[in-house]
Structure formats: structure tokens, C-alpha cells
Amino acid sequence: MTEELPLNPLEFLQGAELDTLAVRAGQVRSHEGEHGEPIYTTSSYVFKNAAEAAARFSGEQPGNVYSRYTNPTVRTFEQRIAALEGAEAGVAAASGMAAILSTCMAFLQAGDHVICSRSVFGTTTVLFTKYLQKFGVNVDLVSLTDLPQWKNALTKKTRLLFAETPSNPLSDVADIAKLAAIAHSQDALLVIDNCFCTPALQQPLALGADIVVHSATKYLDGQGRCLGGAVVGKKEHMDEVLGFIRTCGPTMSPFNAWVFLKGLETLRLRMDAHSANALQLALWLQVQPAVEHVYYGGLKDHPSHALAKKQQRAFGGVLSFTVRGGREEAWKVLDAIRVISHTANLGDAKSTIVHPATTTHGRLSGEDRAAAGITENLIRMAVGLESVEDLKKDLNRGLSLL
Template identity: 45%
Template structure:
């Protein structure tokens, strides 16, 4: 297969090998297992002496195509597909730590990732230290002799704070620690953490990778030696992606560039217009000049992403009235859909955090997160601005 240098072409033209049917679009391999030519081939595959498919819990052509394509787009060597984004997050942590180990993590994490660190990892004797996402000194001071992993998401959910990936990559190399980055919000079209020194990149493919709210899925990508550890964990614990979802997500990557351009353009215009409204207390969007890390965002993000965060004057009650007044924009805990979505994180996605924990990472009680969809921007603005007016 020829090599291509452009994102769009890689996402479309990298496909699994055609069968004797000479299909143009890769079929769905809806099979639980695969057959061997003879006993020796079976032995050699199980011994990992030769490549090949054994059982769909281990690998499947649809999932392999999805991961190979995603590795090309993220500039990584290898990866595995998982049944959900949180399966990917768990595997990307659990594969590298054990009894007595320590993790340094940004305190600005998705609620379920927070639960992995605070509720699940301690059961296996793994401790953690939270640090401010943008304070390099805190990151370095938190490193202990038993620190095995540095974990973060950037931009953060939902506060839209950024980590300096290049600085953290150098810090991880200095201390010989694995740097793991959740790149779900930015997507490989906007940001490539591996280029800045990250060893592991995780995705909830449920979000912008699928892009249409259809399926669950996740991915863990990275260097060959590290993914070997993740694959061992996944192979024996079984968070496998279904072939059908692998097929859908591989197809979704073909339209990612055009979709993300529209998501980002809509989000940028929405954020710009929200800043002009008196009833809006503040707006955060990485590529707004008002963002406190605007220069860093321009350096490591091709565009600003599809999410806009803001707060209405009047706090949580005003925020609830605003949500109830929306007519087109959906109320959902998801994001990255073709449909615009509004979320109140304090009462939904981050409701398990204590109030002081939410406030420490910029999640105020009245914060609203909007995932800008693919509708016409004038219709998105009309619904949101009308709801702001009605909620006053």
C-alpha cells in the first residue's frame, strides 16, 4: 500500500487487505474465532511466532484496521481497541502499575477517570498525587521514587485548561516515567501528543471519532513495547471492541477531518459571540485570545476543538433555567456528536466529586458545557441566545 503524508488521505485510504471478493469497502468480520491451516500454524500463532487472527477477543480485521489507521493519524507504533473509552482509560493505567506504585495525575480529569484513581487503584495498593494541570513545578515536586505514570487530559474536561505537552514530555523523559495523555477532546486531527513526548495516548472513540452518537469504543495507542503490556492485560481481562463497532469507527475516521473543521468553526463562532453577551460571566475556548493559555493552545492545537464552556450570571439556578429553555440543542452527558449538546457537569458528569474538588479544577456550579455540533451555526446560536434571554 502506498504511503501518504496527509491526514485526510491516510484516514480514507488505509484499509484492510481485500479478500478474493475484491470489495471496495471492507466487510464486517462478524466471527468469534478464526481457523488455522494446520496444527503447526495454530501452535506458532499462540506462541506469537507468526501474526494472525485467533479469536476476536484478541484481534479482528475490523478492529485491526481501525487501530492501524488511528496509529497513522496519532503518529504511534501500535495500539489496541477497547469496548468503551473508560475501558481504554483503565487499561492505560492498570497495565503499568502495581502494588506500591505511584501515579502523578492532573486533578482536571473526567469524573470516571477520577474514580479509577481514587476508588479502584487504592484497592491494589496504587497511590496517586493530584497536581494542577498547568503548573510544571507541581508536577515535578509530586514525583516520587515509585512514580511509574504521569496521566492527564488536555484540554481538560470541562474547564478547557491546557497542559504544556512538550514540557511534560521532557519531564517524563528526565525521570524515566511513562507519560499518558487522554487526547479525546482534541482528536488526532487537532493535536498529536506523541510528537511532544507522550508514550501512551488514549481515546474515547465514542466522542468525536465516531462523531454521530452511535457506538461506544476506546483506543490505547503508543510505543510497541508499552502496548505489549496493555495488550496482555486486555487479552486476559476481555474489554474487547466488537467487530461491528470497529467497522463503524474505522469508517468514521474517513470523515473526521471535514467534521472537525465544522465542529471547530462552529465552536469558535459561538464562543466569540457569547463573549459579547452581558449576561455571560465568562467564556473559555482554547483558540479565543481571552483564554489564559492562548499561546500554548496555538502552539500545540491545530484548531480550538468542538467544546465551549461558559457561565451565565445568576449561578446554578440560571444555568438550569437556560438548559430547560433550549429547544434544539440536546441535553445529554455525551459530546462530540453531530448534534449540538449542552451539559451541566456539576450535576451530571462530575457530580461524584466534592464541591471543593470541582471548584479546584474550574467547574463552578453554574458552568455550562456546549459540544458544538454540525448544524448550521446560525441555528445553534439562535437556540442558545434565545435560551439565555428566556432564562433571565
């Protein structure tokens, strides 16, 4: 087993800019002197003697024990994403949903109450309203932007408020500082899904949130290669999350952690490019005869534009639009594309497009979809890094049919 030697300890990176942290935070180097982060593909670790084994297992001595919960490559990713978010610590998970589940299992028990925005990823809604309620956790869904609804939903048993901002797929924006004040008035935790912005565009902890969750599968990777998730926040909170992951095993693999580390190195550059391309495309869509409405926080007519401009560096790469008509017309647009990828994932260098009502939000009831603004004529697009002119041509193949 090679000895890990500090390369850029975090104390030497205090005050460093995000771009430097994205490349350097959490790095270690073995006696081999490698420049790139190694992938530690091992399930377990060898101890020098029985005393060291006992000390490692008890936690008295730091070090690796078993890769379900201690792996150098995964640990580097955890330290790096925590540094980017301005958090004390981070915990990696097998997927974005595993990160959300692990957070809930760490802090909730039967009889507790959760307030969740209606405007979240469809599977997140199912987790809260089906599976957590099955085990005695009470859940209320409220409008993301209606602060009185959040206040009125508070009870003495409220333990957690959960929001995704900007929202999926309508780009509504939560006032994170005000939601934090509401949560803390009841000693509850505010958890923010920062998947659409990433720390390159928004840092919820600095605005008062307690915990940030990510689907690393999306923009943290940036090329659609691996599944992964992350949770960051105070060390005392992350210790609880790690306790669940250590016991129950929704763990990130070392190889996936290494892929995400490579993705983080270009995060700022990519997010700026995604945002610039999305704004250009949103402005173009606004003037297309077949388009009814465009939802993108970077547009001045979006109801959340002012708030998004205040708490985000830019507006991200995801936009949605409605076409004139219903499901049939929306599907015509999707079936006519030849360049944009027809897939539900987002955050890739490749642009993706999908019909939320029948895919990402298809498991919701019609009533819940309507409440979340998911209509049959709505199309969601995650704008990638291709030429915007080529994306316009591809969309026009379908829009010209309507």
C-alpha cells in the same frame, strides 16, 4: 475463511498526509475484492491443521486466533488510528474508560505512584482516586497548567503522568513537551488523553508523550453511534496493553470498529467544522448580558490561548460558559433549549449541552469540583455541525430568561 490480501500496506503510505491515512491506512481486501472494509463478525477462526493452531496460539505464526484479541476489522481500526497519531501500534478497547484502565493495568502495580491532572473527565478522576488507590496505587492530583506542582509531586516510585489536554470542561492546555520532560526525568510514562482534539488537531506523541488514549465514542465516531476506546504508542508499550486486554477482555466489537473506520474518513473535515462553529459561538456568548465568562482556547483572553495555538491546528468543538447566578439559572438555560441535545456525550454532529457539576463531574466531592473549577453556574457545550445562527437562537431561549 477468506484470505486477507494487502491493499494499502503502511509501507506504501509512508509520508502520506493525515487525510489520506484517515481513508486508507490499515485496509485489507479478501478474495471477494470488496472496496469497503468488511465486518468480520466471527468469534473464532478455523485452522488448517494442528500445527497451524499451535503456531497461532504460541505467537510463532501471525494470524487470527480468537476475536477477543484478533479480529481483522478491529485490527484495521487499530492500524488506522495508530497511523493518524504517528504511533508504531495501537490497541482498541471497549470504551474510552476501558482504554485508560487497560493502560493503567498494563504499567502499574501496588506501591507505584501516579500524578494526574485535576482537570480530567470526572470518571477518570474516580478511577484514579478510588479504584486504583484501592489496589495500592498512590495518586496525586495537580493543576494541569502548574508545572512546578508536577515536578514537586514526583517521587522515586512515580511510574505514570496522566493529563487531558485541552481539559474537560474549561479548555485549559497542558504543555505536552514540558510534561514529557518532567516524566522522563523519573523514567515515567506520559499518557495524554487526546479526545477533545483528536489527531486531526493535535499529535501528542510528536510533542514527547509516550502513550495517547482516546474515547473513540466521541469525535473519532462523530455521530454518537457506538462506544469504543483506543491506546496508541510504541509497539513494546502496546504489547503490554494488548496483554491485559487479551486476558481481561475489555474488547472492541468488530461492528463498532467498522463504524469508527467510517468516522475516521471524515475526521479532518469534521474537526475543522466543529472548531469554526465553536469559535463563532464563543465570540457570540462573550457579549451576551446573561453570560459571565466563556472558556474556549480559541478566545484570545483564554490563559492557554498562546500555547493552544502553538501545539494545536485549531481549538476544537468544546466550550464552557458560566451564567450570572448559580445552579438554578444554569438549569433554566438547559430546560429552555429545544434544538441542542441535552446529553453528556460530545463529539457528535449534533450539538450537545450539559451541567457538569451535576452530571459528568457529579461524583466528585464538592472540594474536588471546586479545585477543578467546576462551579454550579457552569454549562458545557460541544458545538456540532448545525447552523451557528440556529444554535444562537436556541441558547437565547434560556439566556433571555436570566
